[in-house]
Amino acid sequence: MMRFTGVRFAALLIGGTLLASAAVAQASELDVQNPWVALAPPGAHATAAFMELNNPGDEAVDVVSADADGFKAVELHESVNEDGMHRMIEQDRITVPAGETVSLAPGGYHVMLIGPERSLEEGETVVIELGLGDGSKLEVEAPITPREKAMGGDGHMH
């Protein structure tokens, strides 16, 4: 898959000097799968990006920041439901334990994209740069997709 390859490539580039050394002394790395940005109505103040973060390594990897061109601010959030109240809490980090996958999905963790500087159209791609705990960066290309389509058709979400 094209975008998958792109993500790996970016991670290796940022991981440093030598591709050849990657297998020996690997920078922390995540495999990112199924990234997407929720299509928001024109004039929306924010939207969110979702993806699955798989950690194939044997040490936990923290995502400590996110950035994207074209937005006033980008934050790591978790949606929570407390006493029937829906709210979002900014996260210092999202930890992906060794050998596990953490899903950023509606109703849970997400990358909050605040204050889009132009309208976002279906099919366009938002490039999101995730900052990892070891200082490396991971570039993710997330296509803008209607929620119903991204979530498999039934559109059910919280």
Ligand SMILES: [Cu+2]
């Ligand atoms: Cu949020």
